[in-house]
Amino acid sequence: MRENPHLIAVVDRSRCEARGPCTSACPTKAIKVRRVSDDVRADLGRLARLKLWMHGGDQAFIDPDACLGCAACVQVCPENALGMRKR
Ligand code: SF4
Numbered sequence: 416m417r418e419n420p421h422l423i424a425v426v427d428r429s430r431c432e433a434r435g436p437c438t439s440a441c442p443t444k445a446i447k448v449r450r451v452s453d454d455v456r457a458d459l460g461r462l463a464r465l466k467l468w469m470h471g472g473d474q475a476f477i478d479p480d481a482c483l484g485c486a487a488c489v490q491v492c493p494e495n496a497l498g499m500r501k502r
Pocket of ligand 1: 424441442443444445446477483484485486488489
């Protein structure tokens with residue numbers, strides 16, 4: 416995967432199930448799976464909150480300072496929950 420300083424990985428909170436292959440695919444360990452805070456949960460739609468609860472309350476989070484924009488995580492996510500956007 417090639418680095419791209421103009422891009423950053425983003426997580427689709429309606430899709431992420433915290434399965435975690437992204438964490439091992441990331442060359443800089445920019446992705447951590449952790450508990451979703453109440454603030455983030457409050458911004459989710461009803462179905463997304465239900466899905467989050469069903470999968471244990473954890474999701475992936477990107478450290479923007481560590482992300483190289485390489486898209487390696489996008490390739491391995493089984494839920495298509497990761498994408499790239501311009502910084
Ligand atoms: S785009 Fe690359 S560096 Fe950024 S979070 Fe995904 S795998 Fe890690």
